[in-house]
Amino acid sequence: MIKKVVYTVFFCLSFFSLFGQSESGGVPVFISDMRTHIVELQTSCVRRPTKVAVGVRVTFDSDLHDIDREVHPIDVELSYIEGYLEGRRRKGASPVIYRCESEITRKRPDRCIWRLCEDTIVRWMWHQPYSVIECRDYVFTENTKRWTFVVTLYLMPRK
Secondary structure: OHHHHHHHHHHHHHHHHHOEEOOOOOOEEOOOOOOOEEEEEEEOOOOOOEEEEEEEEEEEOOOOOOOOOOOOEEEEEEEEEEEOOOOOOOOOOOOEEEOOHHHOOOHHHHHHHHHHHHHHHHHHHHOOOHHHOOOHHHHOOOOOOEEEEEEEEEEEEOO
16 A cells, blocks of 8 residues: 555656646646647546546647747637546447537536536646647648647546
């Protein structure tokens, strides 16, 4: 039991030191390349650890391909959430995909997770340093002003 606590504390400390902090109120900086971005959040939305893929569509003021210009978001919206929202995969079950809040028929945990993503992940995406994405001129084609970033969200139950 002590080992688990020590490992958890070590992971959390190393996780937060791995990402920088933006100028906007301690928002973690996790957009620096095109890999899937992993974020861990504690929440009362779930009773057991739950992994959710979150798609966030960002529209920019200029072309992402043009490395001579600094890009800034002009619109950020939650595109979808996908995962086994009850926290565990059931044999033969497919992950749930929601593309808008009105598709959600159950209140908990799905609606709570959607709102958490809207309040937290979308706010964080407004403050990411998109101009420092590695190899922007190779990753994005010309005239790319909109991109959907995928963030893997590990939701941990709040104790």
